[in-house]
Amino acid sequence: MRQILLSIFLICLFAFQAKGQLYWGPVLGGSVSKASLSDPPLNGDWKSSPTYGFDLGVMGAMRVHKNFVLNIQLNYSNKGKVIDGTNGAGRSDDNAKLNARMQYIEMPIFYVLEFKNLTGKESGKGGRTKTYDWFLGAGPTISYWMGTRGTLQSSYLKENLIESLNYTGVFGFTEDLDKEIIEDANRFQFAINITGGLAFEPAVGRKVVTALSFNIAQSWLAATDGQFPISFVDSDPMKIKNHSLRLSVAYLFDANIQNRKKGKSTIKNTRPKGR
Numbered sequence: 001m002r003q004i005l006l007s008i009f010l011i012c013l014f015a016f017q018a019k020g021q022l023y024w025g026p027v028l029g030g031s032v033s034k035a036s037l038s039d040p041p042l043n044g045d046w047k048s049s050p051t052y053g054f055d056l057g058v059m060g061a062m063r064v065h066k067n068f069v070l071n072i073q074l075n076y077s078n079k080g081k082v083i084d085g086t087n088g089a090g091r092s093d094d095n096a097k098l099n100a101r102m103q104y105i106e107m108p109i110f111y112v113l114e115f116k117n118l119t120g121k122e123s124g125k126g127g128r129t130k131t132y133d134w135f136l137g138a139g140p141t142i143s144y145w146m147g148t149r150g151t152l153q154s155s156y157l158k159e160n161l162i163e164s165l166n167y168t169g170v171f172g173f174t175e176d177l178d179k180e181i182i183e184d185a186n187r188f189q190f191a192i193n194i195t196g197g198l199a200f201e202p203a204v205g206r207k208v209v210t211a212l213s214f215n216i217a218q219s220w221l222a223a224t225d226g227q228f229p230i231s232f233v234d235s236d237p238m239k240i241k242n243h244s245l246r247l248s249v250a251y252l253f254d255a256n257i258q259n260r261k262k263g264k265s266t267i268k269n270t271r272p273k274g275r
Helices: 002-019 155-159 257-261
Strands: 022-037 046-049 051-063 068-085 097-119 130-153 165-170 179-181 188-200 206-217 226-228 231-236 240-254
Touching (some): 022 068, 051 206, 097 206
Antiparallel strands (some): 068 097, 097 130, 130 188
């Protein structure tokens, strides 16, 4: 799946460059995510808390019309899931707490409408006019779940003199005591991405894009709960959707800047030499 996402991204970049103006460059983001549990939860009562994450990767942007821009990113993403047990129906352990970190390869694709704004004084009036664009858009986010690590605390573990369990997720069966068994996992996941932000050019052939995105998850993590070989009591609710709010900054370069410079004279005006 990682190879498929990379292939799609590269094909899009080559197609962008062939059709028109293409900007590309690094992108860095930070996010806040919160697990939305099924109702009712499979394990009784749980409550989720927001947690931070980050991502980094490459972004490509192509103007397809006067005010319309198509953006595509390929990112490594690290997201969290924090849930606490509460004393309720189906669960009597209010000491249970699970803090997981999940790693993804993600491809956000968003089509935006840009609106141009002018700042500063107009040319000829003692100043220089600057422009920036603000934009709104939407599109899908396609993700591939690579793995997970986390920490589990529970009354059962404490009774067995284990303060906490540091575990690694396994997509299949295992008997290792430091692992979590995740079966029927949705490793290929999908979300709806609603985006808004600002874009400006600090220099010729350069572009800075700042975006705030709300990713509305559409896929459960898995169809069944995660299980821990070390404990026959504790389990990890997987029928959740992990929504996130993301702030990202990209610094992009014009891939066709050399072609845009063609035809421009570089000969400087000089005065004729006197005799």
